[in-house]
Amino acid sequence: MDRVAIVGIGQTKHAACRKEVSYAELVYEAVTLALKDAGIGISEIDNIVTTSNDFWDGRTISCMATGDVSGGYDKNISCVEGDGTFGAFYGLTRILSGSYGTTLVTAYSKGSESVSSLITNAAFDPIYMRCLGLDMVSACALQARRYLSRYGISEEDCALVSVKNHGNALDNPNAQLGMKLTVKDVMNSRMIASPLKLYDISPISDGACAIVLAREDRARKITDKPVWVKGVSFCADAYLLGDRDLSECRALEKAAGAAYKMAGIRNLKKEIDLAEIYDAFSYQELLWTEGLGFCEKGEGGKLIADGATAKDGDIPVNPSGGLLGAHPVIAAGLIRIAEAALQIRGDAGAMQIKKDVRNALAHGVNGVCGQSHCVWILGQN
Amino acid sequence: MGDFWSDAEAIIHESCIKVPYSWQAGETASYFLTQLRDEGKIWGKKCPCCKKVLVPPRKSCPFCFVATDQWTEVSDEGVVESFTVVRRDTIIQPKKAPFAYALIRLDGADTGLVHVLGEVEPEAVREGMRVKAVLADDRKGSLLDIAHFKPVGS
Amino acid sequence: MAKRAAIVGTGQTHHRSIRRDVNGQELINEAVTRALADAELTIDDIDGVVIGNMDHFEGINYVDCWSIDGSGGYLKPTIKLTTGGTTGATVAIAGYHLVASGMFEKLLVIGWEKNSESDTTGAIITCSDPVIDRVVFAGAVAGLALEAQAYMHRYGATPKDAARVSVRDRRHACNNPYAHLRQEITVEEVLNSPILSDPLRLHDMCPRTDGACAVIYASEDVAEKITPKPAWVLATANRHMYSDFTDVLDVSSLHSMVGASRELWQKLNIREPLKEVDVIELYQPYSWAGIIWIEDMGLCPKGEGPRLLWDGVTDMGGELPINPSGGVIATNPIGATGLIRCAETVLQIQGKAEARQVPDVKLGVATGFGGCFWTDMIAFGSKKPN
Secondary structure, three states, X not given: OOOEEEEEEEEOOOEOOOOOOOHHHHHHHHHHHHHHHHOOOHHHOOEEEEEEOHHHHOOOOHHHHOOHHHOOOOOEEEEEEOOHHHHHHHHHHHHHOOOOOEEEEEEEEEHHHOOHHHHHHOOOOOOOOHHHOOOHHHHHHHHHHHHHHHHOOOHHHHHHHHHHHHHHHOOOOOOOOOOOOOHHHHHHOOEEEOOEEHHHEOOOOEEEEEEEEEEHHHHHHHOOOOEEEEEEEEEEOOOOHHHOOOOXXXXXXXXXXXXXXXXXXXXXXXXXOEEEOOOOEHHHXXXXXXXXXXXXXXXXXXXXXXXXXXXXOXXXXXXXXXXXXXXXXXXXXXHHHHHHHHHHHOOOHHHOOOOOXXXXXXXXXXXXXXXXXXXXXXXXX | OHHHHHHOOOOOOOOOOOOOEOOOOHHHHHHHXXXXXXXXXXXXXXXXXXXXEEOOXXXXXXXXXXXXXXXEEEOOEEEEEEEEEEOOOOOOXXXXXXXXXXXXXXXXXXXXXXXXXXXXXXXHOOOOOEEEEEEOOOOOOOHHHEEEEEEOOO | OOOOXXXXXXXXXXXXXXOOOOOHHHHHHHHHHHHHHHHOOOHHHOOOEEEEOOHHHHOOOOHHHHOHHHHOOOOEOEEEEOEXXXXXXXXXXHHHHHHHOOOOOEEEEEEEEEHHHEOHHHHHHHHOOOOOHHHHOOOHHHHHHHHXXXXXXXXXXXXXXXXXXXXXXXXXXXXXXXXXXXXXXXXXXXXXXXXXXXOEEHXXXXXXXXXXEEEEEEEOOOHHHHOXXXXXXXXXXXXXOOOOHHHOOOOOOOHHHHHHHHHHHHHHOOOOHHHHOOEEEOOOOEOOXXXXXXXXXXXXXXXXXXXXXXXXXXXXXXXXXXOOOOHHHHXXXXXHHHXXXXXXXXXXXXXXXXXXXXXXXXXXXXXXXXXXXXXEEEEEEOOOOO
16 A cells, blocks of 8 residues: 655644634635645645535535635545544545545634534434434533443543643643643533533634645655554444443444554554544543553543653643644544644644654544544654 | 734624424334324334344344334333433523433333433432333424433332 | 455435435435345445435434444444535545545445425525625525526527427436436426526426435455446546635536546546547536536537537437436435436446446446536446556
8 A cells, every 4th residue: 555644734723713714714724834834835735625514614515615725726626524534534545546646634613603502413313312402512421421430430530631631732832722720620610511510521612724645755755754644444333322332432442443453553552652532521531542442441540540641641642632622623633633743743842742752643533422433543654 | 914804893794594304204213203192102123133122213223234123112111321410501402401311221122212301309310210201291203202201209 | 555446336215206204314224225235245245334415405413423323334434525416426436535545345335315304495505605695696596597598698509408408318217217207398398387597497407306325336356256347437537616606707618517527538538528438427407507518528519519419419329328317307316416327327337227228338427516516527437447
C-alpha cells in the first residue's frame, strides 16, 4: 500500500460564538491556515473531502456552502456526513485508490447557531424513541451511570478528567475553555443529568479544522516533517441504547484492534506515546481508554488517578484539552488528528509533551453514546 | 479587515426549519404500537437465530440480519439497569425537571427499553429497582402510551 | 497497492409513491437483502457499509448510526455521505475509492429515501443560504425552470422538444418492473399537464418516490469469483462548484456536466462518446435535462439535442439508448436515485436487464445531479481495466 502523510494542518480559534464569521468563512479560515502550514497553494490540492451535518447547520445539503471555500471549484470533491475522522478516512482512500496525490479535508461546526438538544434528539428514531425527549446529554448520563456502577468508578475519578483537560486547554491557544479547576469545583458544579455535572460536559463551540493529506512522493516535496498515517479503522455498534451494554465499547475495541494491526503496533504501552480522544463527557475519556486497550476493563478510573494520562504520564491523553476544552461538533475528531500530528512534529507549543512522540493515536465518534468510532494511528516514520 | 468589522453591526438572522413529517411505522412497529394502545400489552419479537426477544420489536434482527419470526408478549414489569435524574429543562422532554429516565429490562425481554419514571422521588431511584408500566389515559399509538414506569408496590 | 474494483451485485426495492408497510430501516433492509442474494453473498461476507440520503427528507440525524438496524452494519465500519441529489452517485464513487484503496474487499453501498414522509419542497428550500438565497429564491423547480428558459431563449427549442424526453423515459419505464411510474404518456399529455413554473409542466418533472437501492463492490481479488460478469469501474469524475444558486450566471448549459464529462472522456480516452458509449443512465430530474445536459456531455453540439431526441438516437434500439430503466422521470427516491443509475448500468453490463436490456453493452455511464447544479459521473465496463 502507498504511504500517505499529513502535510498541512490548520484550525481556527474555537469559541462559544464566532459571530464575526459564517460557517463557510470559518472553513475558509482553517483551509487558509492549512495551506500556509503546508506551504502550498490551492492548485496543489488534487481533490477535496468536506465533512458536515445538515442538522447542526440548519440547512439541507449544507456542504453547498463549504465546497468553494475549501477550494473545490472545478475539482473533484465529496462530502462525508459525520465526524471529521470519517471524512479524513474517505480522503485517505481517495489517495490510496491511486486517483489523487493530495486531499484537502475540512470539518466545521457552528454550534452557537442552533439548539443542541433538538439536534441530538433527532438522532433517536422517530417511530419508537424520539417522543421520549432524550438528547445527547441525557442519553450519555444513562451510559455514565451504567459504566460507573458496573466497575465501581467514582464521580471523582471522572472529575479528574475534567480537571486535567480543562487545565491542559490553558496551554492551547485555540481552545475555548481553559480553566484551572479542582475536583471539588467539578463535583460542586451544577447537576445537569445525574451523574453528569456542568464541568463533566464539553461545551458546544464554533470552529473549523482542515488538514492536507499527501501520497509519499508528494509529501516529501511539500514538507520535511511529514506525519505518516500508519493505521486507521472504524466500526459501529447496534443502534438502540437498549440493544447495547452501555458500559462496553465493542465497536471501539474492534476499530482500535484493526488500526493497531494495520500500524503493526504490538505493545501499546511502549509504542503509543500519546492519544487525543473524544472526551465529549469526562466519563467517556475513561471508558474510551479502556476500549482502546490502555488499561483493563474497569480500570479507566485507576488509570487517571495514577496520573498515567497526565501530560507527563506514561500515556498522555488530550494534552490539547480535548473536547472539554473546545467542541466544534463535526470538527472535533479532525482536531484530534491535527493535535496528534502537531505533537509528532514537535510543533505543539506549550501543549508539547516532554517525551519524543513517535506514534500518536487520534479518535473520533459518531452517534449517541459512542455508537460508531474511528481510530487513527499516526507516526514519525 | 479588522477595521471593517469594528464599524459593522453584527446582523443575526433568526430562522427556523419547518418541515412536517409523517413517519410510517411499518407493519411490525404498527402491531406493537396498536397492541400497546388498544390492549395495554407489550410485545417483543424473537430472533430465530440468536433467540433474543427484541423489545421494541424489529422486523429483522440487528445482530443476526435475519427476519424475526415470533411475536412474544413480555411483562409490563422489569428492572432498572441504569437511570439519570434530569435537572434541566429542554423543549423536547415530556416532563418538567427534575425527573428520571431509566434503561429498563422488562421480564421476558433480552434488550433494554428507555423510558421515564414517575410516582417516585428522583432521589429514591436506584439501579436494580423493580418498576411497572403505567398506561396513559389518552393513548395515541406511541411509546408515550406508557405514561411512565413506577416502582413496583407503590 | 491500489486495486481495481467492480460492482458484483445489485438490489432495489419496487419503487412506489408511498410504502406504508415498512419504515425506513426496513426499506433499506429490502434492498440490501436483494443485493446480497444477487451476489450470492451473506452479510458476514461484507466488510463495510457506505450509506447516503438527504437528512431533512426523513428528519433523522446520524443516519449511518440509525441505519444499522436495517443495513446489517452491526459491528462493521459504516460511513455516511450526503451531497443532495448527487448523493446516490456520490456513495457509488465512495464505494469505488474505499475498495480501490485496498482497505475493503467486499463493500455494501446503500442509497435510500422515503420522500413520502415529508414535504420535499419544504425540505429542499432549506438548502439555500439562510441569509441571502433562502429569502428570495429557492426550490428545485424554480432553478430548473430558469435553465429551461435560458436554453429556449438561446437555442430556440420548444416545450414540445422537452416533452419528447418525458415520452421516451415513460415508455422505457414500462419495461422496468422496479419503476414507480409505469404508464406511457404522449407529447400532448405532457404539454397539457398542469403548469408548475413556466415552461415546466407536471409531466416534465420527476415524481417523488419511496425506494432504496444497494450495490456490492468487490476488489479485483474476489470480483470474478463472485460473478462471471463484474461491472468494473473505469473512471469517475465530479464537479460540485458554486455555493448559491445565484452564483450560476449562464444557466443555458450545465457547467458541472461540461467539466465532469470532459474529465471522464479524457480518463477513458474517448473522443466520440455518442459512438463509443453503449448506454447512459442519466440523472435527469426533468425533461429539458435530457436535451441540455447530453449536449453539455458532448454527445452533440449545443442546440442539436432536440434532433437527437426526435431521430430516436437515444431510444431503445437507437445508437445510444439513454435511460432504458425509465430514469428519474419515472422513479425518484432522491438519495437512491444516483445509485439506481449505477445499478441499472451495471445490470446492462452484466446482461441482466431483462426486458430493458440493450444488446451487448461493454461501456456504460451513470450520472448524478443535485446540490447547486452539480454533476457526478461514473463509467462502468465489462472488461477489467489495465
